Amino acid sequence: MNDAMSSEKMLSVGQLNRRVGRLLEEGVPVLWVTGEISNFVRAASGHWYFTLKDERASVRAVMFRGKTALLDFVPASGERIDVRARVTLYEPRGDYQLQVESLRCAGQGNLYEQFLAIRARLQEEGLLDDSRKRPLPVFVRRIGVITSLGAAALHDVLTALTRRAPHVGIIVYPTAVQGRDAASEIMSALAQAQMRNEVDVLLLVRGGGSMEDLWSFNDESLARLIAASRIPIVSGVGHETDFTIADFVADLRAPTPTAAAELACRPRRDMLNEIAGFTDRLSRHQQRMLEHLSLKLDRLSGRLVSPAQKMRADRARIEHAARQLEGLVRATIERKRNRIDMLNQKLGHAAPNITLARNRVGALLARLERAADRCMSQNGRRFERVLTQFETINPRAVLGRGYAIVYDDAGHVQRDPALLHEGQTLKLELEKGTQPVRVIANRT
Known part of the structure; x- marks a missing residue:
């Protein structure tokens, strides 16, 4: 027995784990696994660590930073997801784990693939480029809101605008924001806003939800209509981690409906402060001009000869x-x-x-x-x-015969009554002195 043992090669634990890991990587192909996230950790390095579990078992998983950067959302513990992963062995502990290549919310499947396909087409056409997006106007008089009348998003927007900019008018273009006909209704509301052309900015908003709930905002026709809009559009669809095609083609994407309202207009207090600053600068400039003109008048007065x-x-x-x-x-x-x-x-x-x-x-x-x-x-x-x-x-001799010389405020002699206007102050020079007068009416 001792001879048999001595004839076999002795492995260290590390060598054993390395062999098992190679067997797992070579023997198990890349596959899709579905389950619920637990113990989700977003490391400072950018890597994600979590456990994927169902009612019968669990397995550790890791998604490295290079892969997480490709996602438009961050999953959270308790969510069900589908992951595409390779089976590997973590050699220091001998635990096998899933090395995740990509993930999606459970049940998205075809919807997520459609989402990626639509985004790729629009990006290839340049509709997602920042260079084509319009800046929001600095001074907004009216804001249009495209959303459902019963949506909490509308209440959030109205509350934010009333608090932030009560001077801005609000026009609501009601539409469904969920359901089979929601995309066509949103396009109809957007077309109506374009035709009426009565607002400076449009807010396209609704609250959060699943990908199915937000799918009307991924409609390709709606995306193209948003991109062609003459009025700047701010998209505030869902929560901070929700992304739709409308967000990518809109001129500005806000993480929430409330944030969309805040981004669309400047606070009234800031505008009043700015106006006060402009008024102060104008007053100082006017004072300098008056001082300069006063000095100029003094110089010219010194050169006058009676x-x-x-x-x-x-x-x-x-x-x-x-x-x-x-x-x-x-x-x-x-x-x-x-x-x-x-x-x-x-x-x-x-x-x-x-x-x-x-x-x-x-x-x-x-x-x-x-x-x-x-x-x-x-x-x-x-x-x-x-x-x-x-x-x-001699003008004095003429004045002695009952004539008078008419001067305006600047001291210029006035010869044509057609140039005088009602309310203008004049000065008459008579033989024995001067007399100020005012034009009551000009009947020339």
């Missing part, structure tokens, strides 16, 4: 010109006299007939005096004409 000052300056220039003219005439006469004196001297030396020459000089002097008088008279009359013209255009 009519009286202008008249005094013009009179001074005319008087200066008259003095220059008078000096020029005197200088001309002086030059003529000097020339006459010089000629008299030459004549005294050249002409033997002094009496005749003196008489001639006397005549010339008389002519010169007459010419000088005519020149002075002409220049005097010219000066009088210039002075008369100046007095004619």
Whole structure:
């Protein structure tokens, strides 16, 4: 007996478990197993550990992170599921276990496969791409809600909107959200909302349920209608772990109906705070503009010259010109006299007939005096004409005849009554002062 034992190869426990594990992996193909989840653990590493059981037995199962990332939901203890798994052996303990490749809720079978097929087709066409999804409007006036009138989701949405944004109007497009005709009714409600075009955002909501309960929201025709909607759509179907095709094609997916209402509009308090901020900035900007314009007005006022000052300056220039003219005439006469004196001297030396020459000089002097008088008279009359013209255009002289000058608030002279408007404040300048007036009516 000892010889027989010595002739056989001795195995360690680890080697034994390795052989058994190889036999299990090679001898048992990948298969589907159904059961109820218990002891579900979602590890920090991303792996899932749980026990799959029925009324007669249980088996441990593991689903690694690379596989869990492909699922759209997280199972919970107590749920019935179908798993596709390989049978393996956990060598350190010698326990066999299921290494899960994929899982689904029990009974989904064909429904889940249809769900995946529809999603794949829509994704291939680009209808699930984020680039085609419309942003929600910043300021919402009215929100449309597509759901059942008796659904708890409608109550949740109305409560959230009343609390968050009481200023937003709400329009409900009633429809069935479960049953054989639910998908067609939802499409009809959506088409009605598109045709009426009376809301800024649409909420497509209902409470949670099984995949069968939510199946109307996986309808492919409904998904395409949602994708083609001109109005942004927020999907809030089911609970946080529920996913439907409508969620993927909607412009925004909310985990619950209440969350959909909160995502669709900004809180009234935030909008009021923002408006208060804008008002404060506008007030500061207006104050800066008023200060700048006040400084500009002061500079322009300093450059203004009154009519009286202008008249005094013009009179001074005319008087200066008259003095220059008078000096020029005197200088001309002086030059003529000097020339006459010089000629008299030459004549005294050249002409033997002094009496005749003196008489001639006397005549010339008389002519010169007459010419000088005519020149002075002409220049005097010219000066009088210039002075008369100046007095004619003098606005003060015009005001003395009963006329008035009309100024607006900016100090501009107003010449056309058609440009005046009712209630406008004006200033009249009269001969002896100014008087503010107001336009009662413009009958031009």
